[in-house]
Amino acid sequence: MAYNFTYSLHSSIWINSVLLIFSGTIFLFTACE
Incomplete structure (x- = not known):
């Protein structure tokens, strides 16, 4: 159970x-244009 919690x-x-x-990448692309 603890393993599933840490995994999630x-x-x-x-x-x-x-x-x-x-x-962030989309924001940079829109800011450059």
């Missing part, structure tokens, strides 16, 4: 970081 926590952090990088 790490996966959610990974997904959030990917979304943050993705939105």
Whole structure:
């Protein structure tokens, strides 16, 4: 049970970081134009 909790926590952090990088890249592209 603890393993599943840590796994979901790490996966959610990974997904959030990917979304943050993705939105940051889009923001940079729109700002450059």
